[in-house]
Amino acid sequence: MADERVKCEASAQQEKDNDGDESGQKIASGNGEAAAEDQSLSKRQRKKLLKQQKWEEERELRKQRRKDRKQQRRLQRQNHHQEEEDRGEAHSVRKRPRREVTSSSLKLVVDCSFDNLMLIKDVRKLHKQIQRCYAENRRSSHPVQFYLTSLGGQLKQSMDDKDKGWVNWKDINIKTEHYSEVVAKEELVYLTSDSPNVLEELDQKKAYIIGGLVDHNHHKGITFERAKELGIDHAQLPLSSFVKMNSRKVLAVNHVFEIILAYLEKGSWREAFFTVLPQRKGAVAVGQDGATAQEREEEDSDSDSDTPEQTEKRT
Template sequence: MADDTVRGEAAAGVQTESRNGGADGENQSLSKRQRKKLLKQQKWEEERELRKERRKEKKQQRREQRQNQTEEEGGEAQSFRKRPRREVTPSSVRLVMDCSFDDLMLLKDVRKLHKQIQRCYAENRRALHPVQFYLTSIGGQLKQSMDEKDKGWVNWKDIHIKTEHYKDVVEKEELVYLTSDSPNVLEELDQKKAYVIGGLVDHNHHKGITFERAKELGIEHAQLPLSSFVKMNSRKVLAVNHVFEIILAFLEKGSWRDAFFTVLPRRKGAVAVTQGGEYTLKEDEENSDSDSDRDTPEQTA
């Protein structure tokens, strides 16, 4: 029995030694790079709480700095942020988009018109003197594009969206169709009038169609006084959003010249007309803050 006991204790000792040796062997099997990575991970875990405390301290310091700055400035910075950028005074002028040319355009052109309408809406929303904006004859491809590309259009504010033709929305005597083919030149904006812009991207395929439509309906028509202030390399037919933005700019600046040179894109090659009938380089080209030249508008009738 004594011999059996001795042999059992010896066997247990061998097993313990084997286990310890296995652990040491596992550590020894790690490469130097692996051991270094393991130590780095352990250190990162140990310092987790320390990093958390440091982040809290930095956040508190930034908060105190902002508070001190506000107090030093007497609250001016905060009141400035809350103060509106400028006082908006809505205009009684009505701008009506005639979208009854849907069947004359390819879908790709309808989508371009959709983008131009989006631009008009956005510009009117931030204008100093926003106009009464009407979209008429909404339907067909245009409505399909608006539903697919801009589902939020049904929630647009400060805009009148109609499926009816503009002649059924506004009194005939109040309508003035803006078309570059009209012999009449618009000198001033009548606050009682509704100015119609043809919603057509035509690539010159339908020249003069808006002028003909205006004559057929027996309504007034006029062109913007572009030739009196501007000479351009291209045709004087402008995109839908440019006509819209020029009206907004005129309401703000009270000058057709300033309105044209604020809105017209540089690629149009616009130059100012002098009193002597000669042309000078566009004075506002470098200083204009308009971003209209970023668009790719097509010509409208």
């Protein structure tokens, strides 16, 4: 039995040795084939193969170089634009004298308490008008003390959604309270076209209120009624004394605001009106006799067509 076990182990070892020899022969054969294949390539083909390998190895390096060049070009463009802007600013500073700014103690208040009377599209129009008021006051040579009162509801939501930077506005007083809680009652003057009082001069000690309402004439006279209910002064701009218009005398919030800024700068209602009023309003200058230039021309034309007898009767 022992002899048979020894024989079996010897046989198994012989088979393992044979398998090893075959594997070694296969490896040697494979290496030989590769060497033979390499030797079969021409010098030009080997050179091309090496070049391809090098190309693949340097792929990431080329990609990084492209990124670096792109970044460099971007920085060069930015530097070029900045240089142009700096030259332009330097030129404008040399060309224009520094504007003198004289702040006014007069207060202009936009009353935003009509939020529930407007559709959202009109609230957004009011938002744009307020933006215009803010911008014009910032660039004015005679900026006023600007107040927004009763801010909330749809208007505040529109400002939060469309103009998040409004919270950083400068030189403006933004209040959630009603204007009657912010400014002393004796200082208040509500500007409304329905008032029988005509504003001839601006009082620097007063706070003039502009109704923040875009309603397309759905709530006529509401600002006048509010002023009477609170028992505060009210007045209308002297528009009829200087301007004849095709439309109603109701002006947008920013137009009233800009007219007052223009009056503070120019000292003339006539110049202020015609500087600000849009052409679509059909504004025509009114003379001292209350007639427009066109009406006077028509009267002159009628006079020229009179007979000598008619002229003699008038004289």
